[in-house]
Each structure stands twice: as structure tokens, then as C-alpha cells.
Amino acid sequence: MKIAILGSGNVATHLSKALKAIGEDVVQVYSPNLEHAKLLADELQASSVNHLEQVIGDADFYVVCVKDDAIATVATGLKDVDGLVVHTSGTTDLETLSSTLKNTGVFYPLQTFSKHKEISFNNIPLCLEANSEANFEILNLLANKLSNQVYQLDGEKRKVLHLAAVFACNFTNHLYTLANQLLEKNNLDFEIIRPLIAETADKVMVNLPENVQTGPAVRKDEITINKHLSMLADLPELQEIYQTLSSSIKLTY
Amino acid sequence: MKIAILGSGNVATHLSKALKAIGEDVVQVYSPNLEHAKLLADELQASSVNHLEQVIGDADFYVVCVKDDAIATVATGLKDVDGLVVHTSGTTDLETLSSTLKNTGVFYPLQTFSKHKEISFNNIPLCLEANSEANFEILNLLANKLSNQVYQLDGEKRKVLHLAAVFACNFTNHLYTLANQLLEKNNLDFEIIRPLIAETADKVMVNLPENVQTGPAVRKDEITINKHLSMLADLPELQEIYQTLSSSIKLTY
Incomplete structure (x- = not known):
């Protein structure tokens, strides 16, 4: 052609x-x-x-x-x-x-x-x-x-797929950026967290994500959640994201 | 030992x-x-x-x-x-x-x-x-x-690392779950989005995430953002997450 x-x-x-x-x-x-x-x-x-x-x-x-x-x-x-x-x-x-x-x-x-x-x-x-x-x-x-x-x-399904991709790709990459902001602020190199990012993605290559959720929110571990929120006291934007996503996790699983 | x-x-x-x-x-x-x-x-x-x-x-x-x-x-x-x-x-x-x-x-x-x-x-x-x-x-x-x-x-740095890991792993996996919720609701299989998830993680193995952010929010593409928000009208929880993360992206890059 x-x-x-x-x-x-x-x-x-x-x-x-x-x-x-x-x-x-x-x-x-x-x-x-x-x-x-x-x-x-x-x-x-x-x-x-x-x-x-x-x-x-x-x-x-x-x-x-x-x-x-x-x-x-x-x-x-x-x-x-x-x-x-x-x-x-x-x-x-x-x-x-x-x-x-x-x-x-x-x-x-x-x-x-x-x-x-x-x-x-x-x-x-x-x-x-x-x-x-x-x-x-x-x-x-x-x-x-x-x-x-x-x-x-069709167009409707394609648009849903594009929206899902914003969550799975654009928002995900932004979370990596926020993680790196925390690391840099404490003189930790992004390298230290790369294996975790790779494995988090790798896990859902064979599983559905709803079956492999981990972390304090899915355990409803309020002690750790509150510790984290107070560590973010001087970063209100990250604190809001932490709160919003943790609430969503607690409701979802 | x-x-x-x-x-x-x-x-x-x-x-x-x-x-x-x-x-x-x-x-x-x-x-x-x-x-x-x-x-x-x-x-x-x-x-x-x-x-x-x-x-x-x-x-x-x-x-x-x-x-x-x-x-x-x-x-x-x-x-x-x-x-x-x-x-x-x-x-x-x-x-x-x-x-x-x-x-x-x-x-x-x-x-x-x-x-x-x-x-x-x-x-x-x-x-x-x-x-x-x-x-x-x-x-x-x-x-x-x-x-x-x-x-x-030391303990302080380890705690920061753990908090960064919540963003990079636990919250990320939850975004995969939310993406899958959108897909399932429209009879689309999670399989279709797996290559995108793999590549999103793979990109930050050699780059810093702040250098590879893509999507409507970083382009300040308000038309697409508003379309997406209206597609989420019947899912207020996802709409809030979309809004919170998009605002954060617009402020960050």
C-alpha cells in the first residue's frame, strides 16, 4: 500500500x-x-x-x-x-x-x-x-x-478504553512521580523503588488486579494509614491523594 | 547460620x-x-x-x-x-x-x-x-x-520508603482495578490493557517518571478532561479520583 x-x-x-x-x-x-x-x-x-x-x-x-x-x-x-x-x-x-x-x-x-x-x-x-x-x-x-x-x-467502547488507559497509564505514572518526590526529599534514589514498580505491573500480567491488592488500606490498618497521613502533613496535595485513594480501596475490596 | x-x-x-x-x-x-x-x-x-x-x-x-x-x-x-x-x-x-x-x-x-x-x-x-x-x-x-x-x-528513611511504596505499588494496583471496573462494565477484557500497563512500568526502568508523563492532564487538554469527567458521572468515586489526580498532574509538571 x-x-x-x-x-x-x-x-x-x-x-x-x-x-x-x-x-x-x-x-x-x-x-x-x-x-x-x-x-x-x-x-x-x-x-x-x-x-x-x-x-x-x-x-x-x-x-x-x-x-x-x-x-x-x-x-x-x-x-x-x-x-x-x-x-x-x-x-x-x-x-x-x-x-x-x-x-x-x-x-x-x-x-x-x-x-x-x-x-x-x-x-x-x-x-x-x-x-x-x-x-x-x-x-x-x-x-x-x-x-x-x-x-x-465502536467509538463508545474506544472512548471507555481511552479513559481506562488514563487510569492505568497516565495516573499510574503520576503516582511514580509522587513516590519519587518523597524519595528525593529524603535523599533516596528512585532506583530503590524500580523493582517494586516492575513487580507490581508484572503481577497483573497473570492475575486480575482486584485479586492481588496489598497495603495498609486493603488491610484496613488504620494505625499505618494515620501514620502516613501525618507524615504527609506538609504535603497537603499528596495527603489528599493518599486519603482519596485509601478511601476508595477500603470501599472496593 | x-x-x-x-x-x-x-x-x-x-x-x-x-x-x-x-x-x-x-x-x-x-x-x-x-x-x-x-x-x-x-x-x-x-x-x-x-x-x-x-x-x-x-x-x-x-x-x-x-x-x-x-x-x-x-x-x-x-x-x-x-x-x-x-x-x-x-x-x-x-x-x-x-x-x-x-x-x-x-x-x-x-x-x-x-x-x-x-x-x-x-x-x-x-x-x-x-x-x-x-x-x-x-x-x-x-x-x-x-x-x-x-x-x-535508618528508621525515618525506611518509613519514607514504605510510604513511597504505597504510592508506587498499592495505589498503582488500585488504579489498575479501577481501569478494569470501567472495562468490565463495557464488556472489555482486562487483557486489552495489559501491554499498556507493562510499558508504563517499563518506561520508568530507564527514565524518571517526571520526564515521561503523558495524557490529557499534562497537556492541559481540558476538552478531553471534561469529556472523561462526564463519562464518569454515574461513578462519583472514580470521578473524584480522576479530578484529584488530574489537578495534581496539572500542578506538578
Whole structure:
């Protein structure tokens, strides 16, 4: 397939490289910032453009990997291309892609991408939706070449999944940051807590999290909880988070 | 070293097996519940007892792995043994071990243990404290045989570490549970989110978490945040957690 990538951020970078790696023909990268477009295009041996009217009209597949609030504008800029146009957003409706487009879909990789960390697409769940059965089959075929976890999800389910991902990924990483704030304040290195973080994630690879909850709140150990709350007296923000999550734990299990 | 284990829970089980595996002589397991003591003792080919006065008096090393609020009682029950008596608690002062004991210490493994999941002690940070330089050296020698991450930490730092661990492990696992609640409610399988959880933890093995935060709150994407809050309208507990953590993220980065 002849593919144009619209965007140059983390998703654009990782996805375009993965598409090239399975032998697809990534021919062009668009970004409003030409330097950004060129940087990625050079890695892909593709051309780079920074105006939507310069995007080729005869690609088979257009992948819109831009910020959610720019998807509509970019898709409208593609005018009436015949190729299949997909966005990669968890929170955006399929219908946000311009109504003048004939072939549309969603290709949402459920993963957290960082610029400087390689990641294999094999284990990345790909969540698909399309405006026709035929277009879905095109996406499904492609997705199965990239990953062994492919799901067909409508917009409502995709949005729930995105919300769940905020809890399981974004909020979790923030808890790591708060833990590190406590460590740094006491001249302890983050290294000391890394094995615990790794094992906490590893435990739920084979268990459901509700079956492996540990800690003072699930034991209803009020003595330790109160000690911790008083240790956080000068950090009211952390104290509030401690209180909120501990109350939730006590109610949940 | 001739070792007696006081306790039969997760820490007692994992630690006693690790001690046996490096060639130490684990001779006895005490638990107020004889059946529990026997279950672990059989695995270790040790004897089992359920009264503190039955605990052997001539062990070199007594490992008290009982609930925090039972440590004082068990230590007092050991009366005036000469061997080195340690507890394994993150939150308990060294001084909680009876003042009649001559040789005392803390041997705190910073890890989350589950009954049915094997774990190698190699990468478990062991946090040590002792009531004398000589006793510290005994602990240090033993700890270095078990793990390549050994730290000398006083009670204050150990308590901070334990508190940080609640954020990085217990609260994190609870966020996984909340994510799964959202998924289950919408007939989505937890499997779909496992790769994201694994990668979120993996990212901070080489980065500091404050450098890899992603998601709507750190982007100050109020449109997505408000969509998510309205999706949680019928789950006020999750809505509060979403709000509290998003506010904290917006203030932190």
C-alpha cells in the first residue's frame, strides 16, 4: 500500500516505522512544521510537505496522527481523496473525519509512545473501526500484519478504553512521580523503588488486579494509614491523594 | 547460620525459602496457627511450633515476619536469646523489638510478595538497620548473599520508603482495578490493557517518571478532561479520583 502520514509526533513516528518495517510503501510525511516533517521523512526515505494541498492524492492509505483538535482540519484539507483515511485517536469519533471523504476509519494503537524508546508493535492492541465492511477488512488485514492483538471497537467502547488507559497509564505514572518526590526529599534514589514498580505491573500480567491488592488500606490498618497521613502533613496535595485513594480501596475490596 | 522463622505469611515464606536456597540452616517455623507453621516448615524440612516458649533458644538468627502490631509481642516472647533478632517491617521502629534483646536489627525487603508467584531475591532491595556495627555487618553479609541491592537505612528513611511504596505499588494496583471496573462494565477484557500497563512500568526502568508523563492532564487538554469527567458521572468515586489526580498532574509538571 502507498501510504501518507499526516503528523510527526510519537504515534506518527512509531507507526510509520512499523508500517515501513512490514514492507508498506510510506511515501510522504506531512507536518505544518516542515522541519519536523523532514526529520521523520528522512528516516523513512519519504518526501516531506507542510501544506495540506501538497499531500499526494493517490495514496491508498492516509494516517492522520495529529492532536485530537486538529483531526477535523487535516481531514477536511484532504478534500476528496479516494484512499482510506484513518485517525489514530482514542477519544475522537469516526465521524470527525470529513463527511466529503468516502473511505474512513479509526486505527487506534493502545500504547504509550516515547520518542526515544523503541517498542515492538507485536503486542500493541490495535483498535479498529471503519465506515464500511470493506474498509474494515482492509484495516484488519493491515493490523494483523503489525500486531497479534487486533480488536474491532465502536467509538463508545474506544472512548471507555481511552479513559481506562488514563487510569492505568497516565495516573499510574503520576503516582511514580509522587513516590519519587518523597524519595528525593529524603535523599533516596528512585532506583530503590524500580523493582517494586516492575513487580507490581508484572503481577497483573497473570492475575486480575482486584485479586492481588496489598497495603495498609486493603488491610484496613488504620494505625499505618494515620501514620502516613501525618507524615504527609506538609504535603497537603499528596495527603489528599493518599486519603482519596485509601478511601476508595477500603470501599472496593 | 541456624535460623528460626517467626511467621508464616508471604514475607516469611519467600524469605525463608531464599535463605534456605543460599545454604542457610532454617531449622524452625513458629506461627500461632500450627497448621500454617507446619505447611511452611514442611517445605523447608524444618520443625514447626505454635507457642513462643517452644522457639529454640540457640539460633543465630531470628526473623520476625508477623503483622506490624504483633512484632512487640513476638519479640518479647523470645525473652533473652543471644541470637540476632530482626523484624522485616517498613513502618516499625527497630526499638519495637524488646529492650531485653541484646542483638537486634531490621531486614526490610522492599517488594510485594504473593503466595503463588515465585520471585527472585536477586533484585529485591534489602534495607538494613541494626543496634550495633557488628550486628549490621552480620546482616550486611547475609543480605549481599541474597540480593545485589542492599541499603543501610535508618528508621525515618525506611518509613519514607514504605510510604513511597504505597504510592508506587498499592495505589498503582488500585488504579489498575479501577481501569478494569470501567472495562468490565463495557464488556472489555482486562487483557486489552495489559501491554499498556507493562510499558508504563517499563518506561520508568530507564527514565524518571517526571520526564515521561503523558495524557490529557499534562497537556492541559481540558476538552478531553471534561469529556472523561462526564463519562464518569454515574461513578462519583472514580470521578473524584480522576479530578484529584488530574489537578495534581496539572500542578506538578
